[in-house]
C-alpha cells in the first residue's frame with residue numbers, strides 16, 4: 508500500500524494541544540486527520556490566561572477577551588525586612604490577558620480547515636505500528652491509518668507512556684464569577700496572587716498556604732479564585748471554598764449574584780516528560796508541556812507547535828521513513844536537551860516551594876518579583892535560555908532573605924533526586 512492512501516498525521520484529542528499541533532501540521536501542507544471524543548467546536552471547560560507580551564509577539568492580540576494593564580500581587584508582610592508589603596501591592600508593570608476561548612479555538616480550526624483537515628468523532632482505544640504506517644482503532648470499530656499518531660489527549664493520555672517520577676503536584680482552585688455587594692478588586696485591576704492571610708487564625712495559617720487570583724471582568728462582574736499553587740496530595744476544594752468565603756467575609760463583601768462556579772479544578776504541575784523513544788508523538792498536557800512553576804501551557808503550545816510540525820514534515824519528506832523515526836524527530840524538536848534541563852530545574856524549584864511555609868512563600872514571591880521585569884517574565888513564560896534561567900535563579904538566591912535561602916539550600920525528600928535529574932540530562 509502506498510503511503511499516499513492514508514493521512515500523514517492522526518492527531519488524537521481536540522483541546523488546545525491537539526488543535527495547535529493540527530493547525531501547524533496543516534500549515535506544513537501535511538494531510539492531517541483529527542480524532543476526538545468531542546467535536547472540535549465544543550466549548551472548552553477552562554478559561555486560559557496569558558501575558559500580554561506573549562500574544563503581542565505572536566501577533567494574535569485580537570484573540571483576547573480581556574486585557575488588564577493594572578496588574579498587581581499582594582504578598583502581605585513576610586519577614587521583618589518585608590513588613591512594609593502588608594498592604595502594598597507589588598506592581599507587575601505588564602499586561603495580562605484572558606483569551607476569548609471560542610476565538611482561540613476558531614483561530615486553530617480555521618487554519619486546519621484551510622489545510623482540508625478531516626475531523627472524526629470517536630474514542631481511540633488501541634493502536635498498532637509497523638515500519639510503514641500506524642493504525643488507530645476506536646471504540647465503535649473504526650480503523651484509521653496514518654504515518655504518525657500524535658497523542659494529544661491531555662494529562663491522562665490514552666497511549667503515551669511516561670516514567671513514574673513520584674507523586675504529581677496538583678494545583679487546585681475554587682472559583683466564582685459574579686456580582687458582589689462591593690468591589691472585591693479595584694476597578695480594571697487584575698491580581699495574579701493575593702497571599703494576604705490576616706483573615707485566618709494562627710492554627711489555619713499552619714495549613715497549606717493558598718492565594719486569591721482575581722480580576723475585574725467589567726459590567727460589575729468579578730472573577731475570584733482561591734488557589735493552591737501545587738501540592739501532593741492536593742489541597743481540598745472544600746478548604747479552598749471555605750477560604751474564599753472567609754476572605755470575602757473579612758472584607759464585609761457579600762455575593763449578590765453567582766453567575767458561575769468553577770468546581771473540581773485539578774491541574775497537574777510537574778508532569779513527567781514522556782519516554783522519548785516511543786513510536787508515537789505527543790503534544791500538550793500528554794507530552795509534559797505544562798510549566799511546572801505556573802501551570803500554564805497555551806503560550807508554549809503556540810510557540811512550539813510550528814517547530815515540531817516543521818521537524819515532522821522534514822522527516823516525512825523521506826517516503827520510506829518509518830513512523831518510529833518520524834516520531835523521534837518530533838520528540839527531538841519538542842524536547843531538545845536545553846528545554847529538558849530547564850524543565851528539570853523548574854520541577855526542582857516547585858518541589859522547594861511545596862515545602863515552604865506561609866512566611867517563606869511570601870518572602871520568596873516578594874523577592875521573585877523584585878527581579879528585573881524581563882527576568883521574572885522570562886522565568887514564568889519559559890522563554891529564558893538555560894543560562895539566563897540559572898542566572899535568574901542565582902540572583903534570586905543571592906537577594907533572598909535568610910529563611911528563604913535556608914529553605915533553598917536544605918535538601919529534603921526527593922529534592923536530591925530532582926537535582927540529579929537536572930544534572931544528568933544530556934550527560
Ligand SMILES: Cc1cc2nc3c(=O)[nH]c(=O)nc-3n(C[C@H](O)[C@H](O)[C@H](O)COP(=O)(O)OP(=O)(O)OC[C@H]3O[C@@H](n4cnc5c(N)ncnc54)[C@H](O)[C@@H]3O)c2cc1C
Pocket residue numbers: 519520521522523524525542543544545553554555556557629630631632659660661662665772773774790791792793797802803804805806
Ligand atoms: C483548570 C485549569 C486552568 C488552566 N488555566 C490555564 C491558563 O490560564 N493558561 C494556560 O496557558 N494554561 C492553563 N491550563 C493548562 C492547559 O493549558 C490546559 O490544561 C489545556 O486544556 C491542556 O490542553 P490539552 O489539549 O493538552 O488537553 P485537554 O484540554 O485536556 O484536551 C484533551 C482532549 O483529548 C480528548 N480525548 C481524551 N481521551 C481521548 C480518546 N481516548 N480518544 C479521543 N479523544 C480523547 C478530549 O476529549 C479532549 O478533547 C489550565 C489547566 C486547567 C486544568
